Amino acid sequence: xxxxxxxxxxxxxxxxxxxxxxxxxxxxxxxxxxxxxxxxxxxxxxxxxxxxxxxxxxxxxxxxxxxxxxxxxxxxxxxxxxxxxxxxxxxxxxxxxxxxxxxxxxxxxxxxxxxxxxxxxxxxxxxxxxxxxxxxxxxxxxxxxxxxxxxxxxxxxxxxxxxxxxxxxxxxxxxxxxxxxxxxxxxxxxxxxxxxxxxxxxxxxxxxxxxxxxxxxxxxxxxxxxxxxxxxxxxxxxxxxxxxxxxxxxxxxxxxxxxxxxxxxxxxxxxxxxxxxxxxxxxxxxxxxxxxxxxxxxxxxxxxxxxxxxxxxxxxxxxxxxxxxxxxxxxxxxxxxxxxxxxxxxxxxxxxxxxxxxxxxxxxxxxxxxxxxxxxxxxxxxxxxxxxxxxxxxxxxxxxxxxxxxxxxxxxxxxxxxxxxxxxxxxxxxxxxxxxxxxxxxxxx
Amino acid sequence: xxxxxxxxxxxxxxxxxxxxxxxxxxxxxxxxxxxxxxxxxxxxxxxxxxxxxxxxxxxxxxxxxxxxxxxxxxxxxxxxxxxxxxxxxxxxxxxxxxxxxxxxxxxxxxxxxxxxxxxxxxxxxxxxxxxxxxxxxxxxxxxxxxxxxxxxxxxxxxxxxxxxxxxxxxxxxxxxxxxxxxxxxxxxxxxxxxxxxxxxxxxxxxxxxxxxxxxxxxxxxxxxxxxxxxxxxxxxxxxxxxxxxxxxxxxxxxxxxxxxxxxxxxxxxxxxxxxxxxxxxxxxxxxxxxxxxxxxxxxxxxxxxxxxxxxxxxxxxxxxxxxxxxxxxxxxxxxxxxxxxxxxxxxxxxxxxxxxxxxxxxxxxxxxxxxxxxxxxxxxxxxxxxxxxxxxxxxxxxxxxxxxxxxxxxxxxxxxxxxxxxxxxxxxxxxxxxxxxxxxxxxxxxxxxxxxxxxxxxxxxxxxxxxxxxxxxxxxxxxxxxxxxxxxxxxxxxxxxxxxxxxxxxxxxxxxxxxxxxxxxx
Numbered sequence: 001x002x003x004x005x006x007x008x009x010x011x012x013x014x015x016x017x018x019x020x021x022x023x024x025x026x027x028x029x030x031x032x033x034x035x036x037x038x039x040x041x042x043x044x045x046x047x048x049x050x051x052x053x054x055x056x057x058x059x060x061x062x063x064x065x066x067x068x069x070x071x072x073x074x075x076x077x078x079x080x081x082x083x084x085x086x087x088x089x090x091x092x093x094x095x096x097x098x099x100x101x102x103x104x105x106x107x108x109x110x111x112x113x114x115x116x117x118x119x120x121x122x123x124x125x126x127x128x129x130x131x132x133x134x135x136x137x138x139x140x141x142x143x144x145x146x147x148x149x150x151x152x153x154x155x156x157x158x159x160x161x162x163x164x165x166x167x168x169x170x171x172x173x174x175x176x177x178x179x180x181x182x183x184x185x186x187x188x189x190x191x192x193x194x195x196x197x198x199x200x201x202x203x204x205x206x207x208x209x210x211x212x213x214x215x216x217x218x219x220x221x222x223x224x225x226x227x228x229x230x231x232x233x234x235x236x237x238x239x240x241x242x243x244x245x246x247x248x249x250x251x252x253x254x255x256x257x258x259x260x261x262x263x264x265x266x267x268x269x270x271x272x273x274x275x276x277x278x279x280x281x282x283x284x285x286x287x288x289x290x291x292x293x294x295x296x297x298x299x300x301x302x303x304x305x306x307x308x309x310x311x312x313x314x315x316x317x318x319x320x321x322x323x324x325x326x327x328x329x330x331x332x333x334x335x336x337x338x339x340x341x342x343x344x345x346x347x348x349x350x351x352x353x354x355x356x357x358x359x360x361x362x363x364x365x366x367x368x369x370x371x372x373x374x375x376x377x378x379x380x381x382x383x384x385x386x387x388x389x390x391x392x393x394x395x396x397x398x399x400x401x402x403x404x405x406x407x408x409x410x411x412x413x414x415x416x417x418x419x420x421x422x423x424x425x426x427x428x429x430x431x432x433x434x435x436x437x438x439x440x441x442x443x444x445x
Numbered sequence: 446x447x448x449x450x451x452x453x454x455x456x457x458x459x460x461x462x463x464x465x466x467x468x469x470x471x472x473x474x475x476x477x478x479x480x481x482x483x484x485x486x487x488x489x490x491x492x493x494x495x496x497x498x499x500x501x502x503x504x505x506x507x508x509x510x511x512x513x514x515x516x517x518x519x520x521x522x523x524x525x526x527x528x529x530x531x532x533x534x535x536x537x538x539x540x541x542x543x544x545x546x547x548x549x550x551x552x553x554x555x556x557x558x559x560x561x562x563x564x565x566x567x568x569x570x571x572x573x574x575x576x577x578x579x580x581x582x583x584x585x586x587x588x589x590x591x592x593x594x595x596x597x598x599x600x601x602x603x604x605x606x607x608x609x610x611x612x613x614x615x616x617x618x619x620x621x622x623x624x625x626x627x628x629x630x631x632x633x634x635x636x637x638x639x640x641x642x643x644x645x646x647x648x649x650x651x652x653x654x655x656x657x658x659x660x661x662x663x664x665x666x667x668x669x670x671x672x673x674x675x676x677x678x679x680x681x682x683x684x685x686x687x688x689x690x691x692x693x694x695x696x697x698x699x700x701x702x703x704x705x706x707x708x709x710x711x712x713x714x715x716x717x718x719x720x721x722x723x724x725x726x727x728x729x730x731x732x733x734x735x736x737x738x739x740x741x742x743x744x745x746x747x748x749x750x751x752x753x754x755x756x757x758x759x760x761x762x763x764x765x766x767x768x769x770x771x772x773x774x775x776x777x778x779x780x781x782x783x784x785x786x787x788x789x790x791x792x793x794x795x796x797x798x799x800x801x802x803x804x805x806x807x808x809x810x811x812x813x814x815x816x817x818x819x820x821x822x823x824x825x826x827x828x829x830x831x832x833x834x835x836x837x838x839x840x841x842x843x844x845x846x847x848x849x850x851x852x853x854x855x856x857x858x859x860x861x862x863x864x865x866x867x868x869x870x871x872x873x874x875x876x877x878x879x880x881x882x883x884x885x886x887x888x889x890x891x892x893x894x895x896x897x898x899x900x901x902x903x904x905x906x907x908x909x910x911x912x913x914x915x916x917x918x919x920x921x922x923x924x925x926x927x928x929x930x931x932x933x934x935x936x937x938x939x940x941x942x943x944x945x946x947x948x949x950x951x952x953x954x955x956x957x958x959x960x961x962x963x964x965x966x967x
Contacts, residue, residue, distance in 0.1 A: 010894070042895035049527040050932075051900050058894040058913060060730060160526040162462060193520055291893050320891050322934040325522030325616075329891065329936055376936035379889025404888055404939050406930055408618040436886070436943030 002026040003305060004086060004096035006076050010291055011272030012102035013037045014298025015305075016069050022306040027068070028094065030086070032075040034126050036061060041291055043129045044153045048160040053126075079247045081265050098305055101244075101255055101263070101270040102298070105237035105289050112145075114207030119215040120231040123154050132157070132230070139163050141228040143218050145204045146235035147174050149321050152187075154232045155196050156324055166197040166226055168204055168218075170235075177336055180357065182346055183373055184336075187323045189352060194324050207231050237289055239274040252276055254287045259311040261301045269305070271297035281314065283333065290319060316383050326353055331382035332369030334359055342368060345396070345423070347416045349374070356416050360392040367395045375412070376404035380443055396420055398432040401439050462527075467514045474507020484576035485561065494579035501597070505605045512609035521616035523932050525901070533855065534722045540855040548852030555843045558591035584640035593640075599715060600636045604628055606718035613721075619927050619940075623707060627714035635711045648674045650681045653709050655688040657748040658869035660842060664834070665759045694876060700942055701883025702873035703925025710869075712862060715851065716903060717926060720859025724928065727858030727905035734905070737865055737922065742808075744841055745871040751837045754830030764831040773820035780813050841866060860903040864922060874921030882942040883925065884950040885918040887911060892937045898929035911951075912937050919950045 003019055005012040008031035016027050029037075042056040064071050075089040079099070086094045107122025109115045121131045132154075142158045144151045147169030158165045171177065174191065176184040191198045203221040210216035217227045239254035250256045250264040254276030261269045272294035276286045293314050303310045320329045334357065338344060343362045348355040354374035360367045366389040370382050381402045385395050395402075399413040413430045421428055432438055463471075480500035483491055516524060533539040553560050562572025570578055574589050577597060581589035607628040614620035634653045643649055648670045656662040662685055671678040696704040706713045716724075727733075754766045784806055791802055819826055850862030863870050877883060885908070892915070898908035904922045908929045911918045918938075930938040 039894040039896060041893040042897075045895060045897065048525070049530040050525040051896055052529050055896045055900045058896070058909060292890055295890075318890065320893075320935040325520055327934065327936050376888070376939070379891055383889070404886075404936060406617060406619040406927060407940060408622055410618075436941040437945045440943060440945045 001097045002028065002095065003098045003100065004094060005029045005100040005102055006086070007031060007102035007104055007272070007274070008034065008037045008071070009040060009102060009104050009272065009294065010037075011104075011294035011298045012100065014295045015100050015102065015271060015301050016298075017067070018299050018302030019305060020067050020069060022302060022308070025306075026070070028070040028072055028096075029064075030072045030074055030076060030094070032073065035071060035073060036064070038126070040124070043123065043126070044157050047129060047132060047157045076243060079244065079249065079268075081248055081268065084267070097267065099268045100301055100305075101241075101249075101268065101274055102272045102294075103240045103243075103274045105273040106240040106242075107233050108236045108238055109233060110235065112204055112206055114209055114215060115233065117207055117209055117215045117231075118213055119229060120207055120233060122233045122237075123150050124237060132232075135230050136161065136163065139229045141166070141226070142230040142232060143168065143226050143228040144232040144234055145218075146233065147171055147200075148234060148236060149175070150237075151232065151234035152191065152323055154234055155191070156194075158230075159194060159196055164197070166199060166228070167191070168202045168220060169198065169200050170203050172201045174198065174200070180334065180336055180338065180344070180346075180371065182348065183328075183355060183357070183371060186326065186348075186352060186355060186373055190324050190326050237273070239276065239287065241274055252286075260304045260309060261297060261312055262304070269301050271301050277312075284314065284317070288314070292318065316386050318379060318383070326374050327372075327376065329372040329377055330370065331377065331379065332359070332367075332386040334369040334371040343423075345392075345416060345420050347412060347419050349412070354412075356412065358392070358395065358416070360395075364389070365392050366390065367392050370402075377402045378404045378439065381439060384443065392420070393428060397428060397430060398442070400430065400432045400434045401442050403434050464514060467511050470507045470510035470514065472507075474504050474511070477501065477503030477505075477507060481573060481576065485573040487562070487572050492575055497576055497579055500576075501601055504601060508605035509608050512612050516609075516612040516615070523934075524613050525932065528722075528725060534725075536726065536856060544853060544855040547854065548848055551848040551852050554591055554595055555847055561591050561594065563591050564588070581640075584637065585643040587643065596636055599711070600631055602719045603631045603711075603714045606721065607714075610718050610721055614931065617927075617931050620931060623927065624717065626708045627710075627717055630709045631711050631714045634709075647677050648681065652681075652684060652688075654711070655685060655693065655869070657745065657752070657872060658710070658712075658867060659685075660748055660752070660837060660868070663752050663756050663759070665755070668759060693873070697873050697876045698881050701881050701923070701925050701940075702870065702877045703883065703923075703940070705873060706863065706870060706924035707926045712846065712850065712867065713860075713924060716854075716859035716863060720851075720854050720903070723854045723859045724903035725858070725900050726856065727860060727864070727903055729899050729902070729905050729907045731907075734907075737905070740865045741867065741871040741874075741922075744845075744866050745868040747833075747837060747841065748868040750828070751830070751833040754828050754833055758830045764829065766828040766830055767825060768828065769825045770820055773816050777813050777816050777820070780809055780816075784809050784813075841868075858903055858905070860905075860924070863924065864904050870922070870924070877923070878919060878921040880947070882944050882947060883923075884941060884943075885911075885923065885929065886939045886941045887915055887917055888935075888937045888939065890915060891935045893935055895934065897932040897934060898938060901928050901932045903928070908938070917951050 003025050005016055005028065008029045012029055016029055019025055019027055036057050037059065038053065038056040039058060042051060045051045046053055046056060072094070074092070076086050077089045078087040080087060084096055086096065086099075088094070105124060107124055114120065119135050121128050123129070123132065140163070142163055142165050144154050144165060144167045147167065151167055152174070155165045155167050173181065173184040174187045179187065188198060188200070202224070205219045205221050207215045208217040208219060208225075215228070215231045217225055218231055219225050241251055241255055244251060244255065248265065249268060255263055255270035255274055256278050257263055257270050257275045258278055261271055261275065263270055273287070273289040275297070280286045296314050297312060300310055300312045316332055318329070318331050320327070322328065333342075338359070341362055342359050345358045345360075346355065355372070356375055357371035358367060359369040359371075367385050369386065370377055378401070396417045399416060400411070403411070403413070411434070417428055417430055420426070477500045480491060480496055480503070484496070529535045531537070533543065558574070562570055562574040564570040564574070569575065570588055574591055574594055577589035577594045580597060581587060581593045607624050610624050611621050614624075630653055635651050639649050639651045651659070661667050668682070671682040674681070693705065707717055757766045758764045787802075787805065845866040846862050850866065853861050892909070892912040894909055894913045896909050898912060899906070899910070902908050903926065904924060906918070906920050906923060908918060925940055927940050930940060
């Protein structure tokens with residue numbers, strides 16, 4: 001059996017690796033982007049000089065041949081679902097028995113005048129990085145449109161080379177559609193502390209052409225004109241599925257898939273950023289363009305293809321990011337606007353660059369989520385607490401089990417507990433200290 | 446992307462972001478070095494203590510002020526911007542220049558000290574060595590030797606660049622405390638105490654330098670010196686033995702080899718401080734790891750053989766070790782019993798992985814076969830202890846640990862010696878792998894495979910390969926510097942000690958479920 005995978009990102013590559021673990025099927029990974037898999041999340045570090053491109057490749061180049069995974073560079077223009085054939089822009093074609101679509105995302109453009117000029121680009125692909133690099137020569141100023149994770153990454157990149165940056169954020173606080181107000185405010189402060197010009201409540205109106213087909217300035221909704229040599233479009237992404245327009249694979253915003261990640265056509269599957277769940281799990285979105293969900297889908301699809309049907313279940317939500325120098329981790333249910341039935345315990349370091357938020361259900365007193373800024377928590381411990389609907393007081397007393405900060409870091413467990421004590425008029429004390437032996441016993445229990 | 450580029454930038458992505466104060470600081474440090482060059486050239490005018498202390502002071506002040514401006518003017522956090530763009534830290538022209546200069550310095554230091562101005566039996570020191578006489582006289586009462594010059598510069602480097610490292614990682618308490626520790630042990634235990642001991646008419650002895658790193662510990666002259674120095678000498682001898690057999694194994698059991706390699710050891714101290722700008726240059730490939738294992742364990746076998754021969758000759762007075770057929774057969778029987786014991790013990794409780802067990806056993810069986818062949822064909826054979834000793838001193842003690850070990854910092858990273866050559870690291874590494882509570886824990890499924898951990902691992906461990914599987918990292922070579930955990934942008938790695946899972950440290954307790962505990966990501 002020949003399994004073709006379009007896309008060599010984390011989803012497609014994880015699928016290939018697990019198919020190889022489970023079977024001897026012939027596997028071909030097709031990409032138009034790069035010869036080998038690299039970590040997309042590490043693109044920023046190449047630009048900043050922390051790593052070279054080759055350092056971002058999670059597997060050495062011999063890995064693919066050794067594991068009998070064929071790699072093909074090419075752009076799939078058409079999927080012939082009836083003939084089970086891929087037709088490439090380059091003119092050739094490739095037959096498959098089963099097909100996995102893992103084509104990822106592409107940056108959003110909302111019809112802004114000038115959005116297709118030169119010196120205007122998103123940040124998703126290796127080619128986007130090359131464009132950024134190319135136009136960074138002699139660059140005096142960059143404007144970034146969009147207040148999401150990639151926008152801030154892009155700002156950090158330019159900032160690392162001392163290129164002045166302005167970020168236009170439509171909302172009145174950075175990423176406040178996802179982050180609760182306190183954490184969002186912390187990120188605002190962090191951006192400003194790094195001398196990045198953060199313009200909240202400001203939107204792009206148009207991008208100005210310098211007469212040579214290149215951007216030279218932006219004009220905002222409020223009429224402000226900002227001269228700049230580069231415009232970063234980072235107002236989110238959408239599934240990269242344009243090449244399927246004329247196929248009979250059913251799509252909405254993304255490629256529609258069932259619980260087993262199969263499309264409306266049998267033997268064709270879609271995973272990662274490009275797919276959309278017909279019936280997302282409660283509390284989850286149909287499209288989740290996240291590294292971790294892509295990886296889970298890659299594994300799930302491998303089982304389904306290799307005759308071990310298993311429904312996609314992403315488990316308890318988790319994610320992470322880094323806002324300049326502030327690390328961020330989230331486990332479980334933490335929302336920007338807290339639902340009525342939830343209560344937060346929010347602790348913030350006096351210096352304002354670290355915080356711990358623990359959400360719980362007011363009626364049941366069960367923990368539902370953790371939001372961490374500048375503090376590291378253990379994934380498995382948080383997950384187990386949430387999964388087992390642990391009582392909030394147990395969690396707070398044993399909070400040391402969750403801490404994942406390096407040795408000698410200051411302990412804040414009692415301070416967090418004191419906030420709860422104050423709220424509830426109680427006088428509880430921290431019980432479990434930080435120790436691997438105790439964590440191990442807890443996880444095994 | 447088939448092209449391998451050092452930097453894909455068209456523009457210079459790392460323009461000189463140094464400010465005026467940094468330029469002045471560089472000049473100040475440069476003047477300090479210049480004094481030494483002038484002294485080396487033999488100019489008598491500056492051969493006095495004022496010039497010496499000025500030179501050392503200027504170097505330290507220059508380095509500290511420069512780093513202060515580099516780090517304290519920016520928010521705290523990871524400071525790796527432009528590391529792969531700067532010529533010095535990315536094997537560019539300046540990297541090669543520095544590599545060649547350092548290598549040249551070591552060659553002169555080890556084999557041509559007369560060019561540094563080392564005096565002979567009756568002749569006084571001249572040049573650079575004489576320049577250091579005043580400090581040496583204060584500390585030990587003797588004129589300087591080339592080793593004193595080296596030791597002083599080495600200590601100055603660890604102190605200056607240690608302060609730089611602390612400023613760079615001031616947000617990370619583990620790094621700050623660890624760096625203060627290496628600075629303390631270098632200044633006190635490796636530099637001042639041995640010198641002062643000499644002034645007090647005691648033997649030169651560094652308490653933190655143990656066998657097998659200190660390969661001459663069992664040499665006849667060292668044993669004779671220690672045994673001839675009364676109670677203090679006896680204490681030194683016993684302390685040295687306790688270090689090897691009690692203190693070191695105990696500490697390694699509790700904390701991993703990091704207690705020594707990145708907290709105490711001088712070689713590690715220089716690598717962690719002055720070598721920090723080069724840590725990312727270590728080779729992370731699987732091939733490099735294979736070479737590393739053969740080399741470092743080869744050196745361990747070499748030093749053990751050499752030491753056994755040396756002790757044998759100390760007692761018999763004969764530099765040749767005679768291995769008769771009965772001895773060879775005895776050794777074979779002993780090793781065979783050891784293999785059987787390991788296999789039996791493993792069935793019951795140790796539970797080594799198949800890989801580890803077969804590695805261990807095949808190694809021992811290899812030695813047995815070798816012994817058997819030699820015993821069968823030659824009967825008795827002779828090991829020339831004196832020859833072993835002089836080759837070890839030349840090839841490992843000088844050429845590897847010094848010339849290559851530090852000289853190649855800008856080309857192969859800061860831990861070339863620790864990774865490929867140090868028998869101490871090999872010994873502690875075996876213990877760390879098989880019998881220590883230490884490991885690096887991976888935080889569930891949070892890894893994004895970015896590669897910062899692997900890139901900045903000075904020991905060339907592909908940390909990411911484990912982290913992205915959700916697997917803990919238990920590697921013999923890990924010195925526990927903690928930089929992987931520091932540079933991780935997602936909070937995925939943590940250095941931890943724990944006894945509950947001593948022999949299953951890499952078991953995938955964790956892993957990233959995809960379906961309610963049924964299936965786990967490997």
